[in-house]
Amino acid sequence: MVTVMARGEAARRRLLAAAIAELAEHGELEVASVARRAGASVGLPYRYFGSRSGLLSAVLADFHDRLDEQVMSPRFPGDNWLDREHARLVAWVNFLYEDPLTPVTLGRGTGDGEVAAVALRHLHLVIEEGARNMAAGQRSGDIPADRDPGLCAAAVLGGVHTTVVSALTREPRPDREVLVRELWTFVKSAVGRPDYVAKGAEG
Numbered sequence: 001m002v003t004v005m006a007r008g009e010a011a012r013r014r015l016l017a018a019a020i021a022e023l024a025e026h027g028e029l030e031v032a033s034v035a036r037r038a039g040a041s042v043g044l045p046y047r048y049f050g051s052r053s054g055l056l057s058a059v060l061a062d063f064h065d066r067l068d069e070q071v072m073s074p075r076f077p078g079d080n081w082l083d084r085e086h087a088r089l090v091a092w093v094n095f096l097y098e099d100p101l102t103p104v105t106l107g108r109g110t111g112d113g114e115v116a117a118v119a120l121r122h123l124h125l126v127i128e129e130g131a132r133n134m135a136a137g138q139r140s141g142d143i144p145a146d147r148d149p150g151l152c153a154a155a156v157l158g159g160v161h162t163t164v165v166s167a168l169t170r171e172p173r174p175d176r177e178v179l180v181r182e183l184w185t186f187v188k189s190a191v192g193r194p195d196y197v198a199k200g201a202e203g
Contacts, residue, residue: 012048014038019045019059024100029056053114060115063105064122071095072129079199081142082191085133086184086198089160093180096164097173107165127154134191144192156190159183 018038023029031052035042049055071092078084096102105119130153137143160183167174184201188194 008048011040011044015040015045015048015055016058016062019055020062020101023056023059023104027104029059031055056115057118059101060105060118061122063099063101064126066099067095068126068129072126081137081140082188082193082196083198083200085137085187086201089184089187090180092160093164093176093183096161097168097176097179103165103168106161107168123157126157130154130157137191142193147192152190156187159186159190 015034015038019029019034022034022037026033029052031045032042034045034055038044045055049058071088074088074091076084076087076091078087096106127150131150134143134147134149134153138145138147138149163183163186164179167179181201184198185194188196
């Protein structure tokens with residue numbers, strides 16, 4: 001039983017990796033192309049994901065799970081909330097710059113209603129997580145208490161994602177250091193500490 005389950009999970013991961021590669025390369029996802037890339041029968045993706053929308057939703061969920069694991073959930077090193085959030089911003093920009101799915105998942109989308117619903121659920125979860133983080137910064141006295149944590153988290157999330165997607169469409173792309181500096185200026189203003197200089201940051 002364990003061997004069968006392990007084989008099944010390996011097949012699912014192989015199909016998911018093929019779908020990610022297909023979407024990153026072509027900006028579109030066809031089940032037959034994913035199956036060919038994975039060296040599987042055309043019916044196998046349907047067995048594991050149910051439909052094209054299910055496969056797209058799994059790709060999107062994988063992107064957001066990795067973003068959460070590497071960027072949103074960790075407690076980054078730093079002497080205070082602002083220093084930790086500057087470190088988070090650097091990791092955030094690095095993740096989005098390096099992941100080939102960023103333009104699709106955060107930019108032009110897939111045009112699929114089911115997938116859009118999945119994206120919206122992830123968005124609400126990240127905003128809730130960000131609001132808790134903002135509230136912690138307010139309790140510690142590192143950022144002012146006169147801002148709504150949920151609205152502020154939504155503004156920062158939207159600002160960072162939109163700015164990075166915009167940067168990814170430019171030729172040449174802005175240097176990451178430049179992008180982090182511009183975004184850090186925005187984030188500091190959004191949380192009410194525009195003059196703060198984080199350790200390791202220029203301003």
